[in-house]
Amino acid sequence: MSYSVLIVEDEPVLARNMHTYLERHGIGCQLAASGEEGLELLEAERPDVVLLDHNLPGKTGLAVLRLMREREPNLPVVMATGHGSEQVAVDAMRAGAYDYLIKPVSLHQLKQVLDRAVQQQRQAQELRHLRAGSAVTLPEGQGIAALVGDSAPMQRLRGRLRQLVEADAQMTDGFAPAVLIGGETGTGKELVARALHFEGPRRNGPFVEINCAGLPSQLVESELFGHERGAFTDARERRIGLVEAAHGGTLFLDEVGELELATQAKLLKLLEDHQVRRLGSVRARTVDVRVLVATNRSLETMVKEGRFRDDLYFRLGTLKVNLPPLRQRQGDVTQLALLFLARSARRYGKGPLVFSAEALQRMEAHNWPGNVRELANTVEQCAMLAGDPVIEADDLPLPVALEAGFAGVAPLNTDPLPTSLPDAERRLLLSALERNRWNVTQAARALGISRDTMRYRIDKFDLREGGPAV
Template identity: 40%
Template sequence: MRPNHILVVDDDSSLRRVMQIQLEEAGYEVTLASDGDEACKLLASERPPLVITDLRMPTSGMELLGFIQRENLMTTVIVVTAFGTVESAVEAMRSGAYDYVTKPLDFDALLLVARRAMERQNLLEEVRTLRSALDKRYEFSGIIAQSKSFLRVLDQAARVAERDATVLIQGETGTGKELIARAIHHNSRRHNRPFVAINCGAIPRDLVESELFGYRRGAFTGAISDRLGRVEAADGGTLFLDEIGELPLDAQVKLLRLLQEGEISKIGANNPTRVNVRVIAATHRNLQAMVEDGTFREDLYYRLAVVPLFIPPIRERREDIPLLLAELFERSRQRHGLNDISLSQGALRRLVGYRWPGNVREMENVLERLIVLSTHSLITEDDLPEEIARPSQQAPSLWPDLPEEGISLEAVEKDLISRALEKFHGNQTHAARYLDISRRTLIYRMEKHGLASGHESDTSMRDIRA
């Protein structure tokens, strides 16, 4: 498709020629066709963004319009009709034409309509391009993953996307929980409806209910008009509740009603409001521990965790680090127009070997900082932040020498986990932090070694199997 290309279709050769002259003088590239049959062939081969066609021809303009609709051609159509047959032009617009002009032609009016139609077509093309980029970004196949653990998460997310089940995404800060939530929405039946994201920890506690559920005029001082809540704004689409663990208990009650009954109570309203939303929640906190502490409702937890997804931190999926570094580095170079900057092998080795406690978000920020602050085209180890360029001393060896007779790795792992749990009196969160693994990984390995004992471990085992 060539920009500013117009196909003029008319069986009057002299009028075709005059329109060609006028349009070319205005800066357009013009192709001519004498009837609908010839126009269909040119449309199939050249795909012009704009067609100006007479309605009354041996193969009529209406038939041409029907061909464009059937073939799903991204082409805008202006119809030309005699002054006394405007009804035909209106019918053509009902069938997909953009606008019409009447004979005898006012060429100033024709050029004005053509300019507006071309601007519309260019805008539609931009929207299609942006939508295509969005499709690519939020396709599960487009999310960077090579590690088995993360591929398993993506497989689960892709399967649940097709259903309307509530999803709870758990993982450390910066692991990409919102990216997974958006991908689930984008690949669901609700993809053409709103995706409304709310950070529950960013809303002041005294404003949570009005922000989420809205209010009626006069509900309180300052409520001078009705206010639509964020939940209702997501009607028909997906509501993403980030950092759900920060939601106050009184708001948790109303959220539970939404999940159970599909309705909300606005502040100051006498009757509930029906809402059709799919809820996806995310948190970096241990909701089960919060349930035990009484800071999170148990019934809400089980309503949210219909399909639990756990995103492992980067340090537990090291196969993904080189791919993520390459993608984020290239993306940042393009964003800042600095395509001549590259990473030295030494710098790359340091970046790959770093633990990335802030996960993908930290990686993205570090790479952008390196690019925008670089004074030369090659980023070396000397340019890296201190914590990456000169990592802290490695943990001391547990044994001065390995025994000659060999050693059981399984037995060593079981012993280390047992001792860590004993050190912290069975507290799995503290033991996991001590061993530099996630609590979910600790629970998995405890189960593998038959160490699931005590009430905390038993509850956790039920959680991981859910």
């Protein structure tokens, strides 16, 4: 069993012996030589159990014990002293000590007591989760029920998630394996991560999310694992990373394929040993955290290209959840569109809004390269601009025509073949713009690129409405 212990002991030789023996058995240790130092480390390190000496300089062990119990009521504290008496033992137990040891104590016996304290504390924590489960109300839109859709792919997805939640609840050691959530952009990977957290036994713990692509590469490692003061130029104070902040809960890493190889190695260490080391620190700390990762990229391809560690990929591949694209969810577009329309109408203070039959048919026929996110944004735009209670097909900000391949892009086979790659790119851009009546946003969406990229390429090829076709 892996855990961390804070040893508050003023005898340096004894403290070092305990430290060496316990770390040899895979137990992370922090040492404090006084009660005041022990209270500081309690806040910074969040150990799983404390070994507290009774006779300390400054604050007495009993005084420190009472303060620790005030700050961490569920933390087991084992009291030890070289001057045992029945009254001291009684006082310690009344103050909330888990057990009381009289020195000299064998290191083997010490480990047994600490093991038992941590095990019972974890069982009690699990029992509290189970008892509170029926009383816990899921945050709106955070559970499995938030994954709307009656298509066969969505029914299979919800069944898979329920299996994972049930397996998570039956685990005994507290360290749940990582889950890899795959799917195209906009399919709802974050919703799946939240469903696994809020439906599972960690629902009362924190849900910490980080987008690995949204931070500069030089900051990702510090954000995840934290740093000590002076670890780098701007590290003016110690900072706990998001991994430690998620202790007892779930850490969700979106766009995990964007992590650099060095950070991937640290993530692998976390998954294998459940330990984290802050930048600039020599100590590893044990954390109890469920890791969920998501990606819209092929990690298998990245492994072959040497851009993703194969050992991390295999570790993440133990449990996989793949989200279906919206184009494969027959019938779900209408159900989602009506749901989004009702929400958007309330948001913008509109009365009841409805789609015409032709509008729903056009949405069902659209390829939706941006998946559910694109559908939600499209419906919100319709609700925001709606002047009438009925939204017609012409009101939809979708390409006028849908062709095979690129939605809304005219086929090129009626024109002479392009003579160069830039010529082919220019024709494709011009076709998309003409098909979408020179609406840059819609043309960019049809091509699967950003609006800024589309603007850049319009300027690059000097494209103008009404200008020459070639």
